[in-house]
Amino acid sequence: MKIAIRHQCDDFDSYRASRVKSLFNVDSGANFNLDIDLPIDANDWQIGVVVGPSGSGKTSIGSAIWGDGAIYRPTWPANTPVIEAIAPAGSFDDVTSALSSVGLGSVPTWLRPYAVLSNGEQFRANLARLISEAPERAVLDEFTSVVDRQIAQVGAGAFAKAWRRGKGQIVLLSCHYDILDWIKPDWVLDSGTGEFSRGWDRPSPRIDVQLWQTDWRHWPRFEPHHYLKMPKMIAATNYVATVDGHLVGHVGVSTRPGMIEARASRLVIMPxxxxxxxxxxxxxxxxxLWARGENRYGKPMRTLFHTSHPGLAAALRRNPRWTQVSANLVGADKVRCMKSMAKSAERSGAGAIGKAGYGGHFRAVQGFRYMGDGD
Incomplete structure (x- = not known):
């Protein structure tokens, strides 16, 4: 594919324009010419990247590849939550899967209109919508340009993984080179140097996660991102994950009656x-750790985990270390639960507990048991 870009404008001779020409020995700024040989006609690729400094012709190259109509420019409804705005005629599970696959897994965010989301959330929402719409060909301009580099890198890697599950082709236009190791594109064109390379042999970035046992002190940082508002787990041992000292994840583990199994809950990963x-x-x-007995009880226990998050449930089903053990469409009888909790409180002398109770919801809760590697 031969690309020839010719941009022209008026050659101004105003005072300041003339002075700039004189000071910097520039004859004219009226012409921009760029000739690129882009050998991508074979269609044996899914993700290409045009990367280079601002003003080097990336957007023009993107428009020339498949025409200006291929540049992805989504418009979002003003008063519609993201979960409704993405592929409204599509499958609910496919949309939630797309949101989770690009890292927009915080359920409260799904219930907000696009306009009130943060830059990072808007970036991921656009990626989720692009994955859901799944065009055969698309060009995405200013890729990762409006978000901080941590979100840009992780989001780029998540998008590339999700996009490759489909069959479409996409060209990403970016001025940031730090995303290439995360995307691992099929080809790269550097618009600054004109250099074209096929494939990306450098290894994916390594993420070193540290695991810490703690109490509830860190939970307030994670609670706003949890999709349920519930009391703290009774007698729970809490764990946090950190990367380079930054809080990344939280989960709590407590025991089930009989001390035969454990129960994990309150799993949150920072957006x-x-x-x-x-x-x-x-x-x-x-x-x-709990399966090996590395807990405060010194007793090996398998762990149960329940979730109604579609993306997390799908990930656990794909994970060979887990097996699904239950799937309930609705919760237990909340009134019966309230009465049972009131009686328990009365027997223990705890006094009135108000109208606390679990259940009564219409939420598909899926249960999984951790099996480990089987050794």
């Missing part, structure tokens, strides 16, 4: 780390 694969690795590591 800027969602989509990097940290969550499942973190949960696996904690459950493995």
């Amino acid at each position: 800027e780390w969602q989509g990097a694969g940290v969550g499942i690795r973190f949960l696996d590591a904690v459950c493995d």
